[in-house]
Amino acid sequence: MSSEEETSQTSSSSMSPPPSCSSPTAHFIGKKDDIVKAGRVTKLVNRCRDVLVLYHQGQLHAMDMRCYHAGGALQHGDIEEFNGRLCIVCPWHKYKITLEEGEGLYQAVDDPTTKPLRTYWRSKGIKQRIHKVTEVNGDVYVTLNDSSEAIESDTYQTERFRTGSLTTQPKPRK
Secondary structure, eight states, X not given: OOHHHHHHHHHHOSXXXXXXXXXXXXXXXXXXXXXXXXXXXXXXXXXXXXXXXXXXXXXXXXXXXXXXXXXOBGGGOEEEEETTEEEEEOTTTOOEEEXXXXXXEEEEESOTTSSSOXXXXXXXXXXXXXXXXXXXXXXXXXXXXXXXSXXXXXXXXXXXXXXXXXXXXXXXXX
């Protein structure tokens, strides 16, 4: 039996106790052809992390499914390029998150008194947890990012947010 088959059997076994979220195991997500056709899939990985896997411009990417800012469903976000970097744009509040690093981007201004206003894209740092995607013989696997450093998107990886409390966009304050 190949290690990929062992990984697939291990991650799909319902007899074992709930695994730790920091497991370095590669988890089967689906067939590459199906993901390419759908463009995006979401999956609860290791019974503890909601992951979005998306296919864009010939590449597979994986990240936490909910936006670091307010938990928006990133699977509904557009992919756009900002300053040469591909980002997913949260459909709720238009936060820009790089696909490669999980950085939050925003438009900055050095001198707000200068006319015309000159803006540029700047990083807020890593805000969204990015996971490793591997393809083996047409099967797609995700290995969870097991960094112990807290990342803002971790906030939305709890049962509270998994049970549907974020099914609609929050109402704006008056």
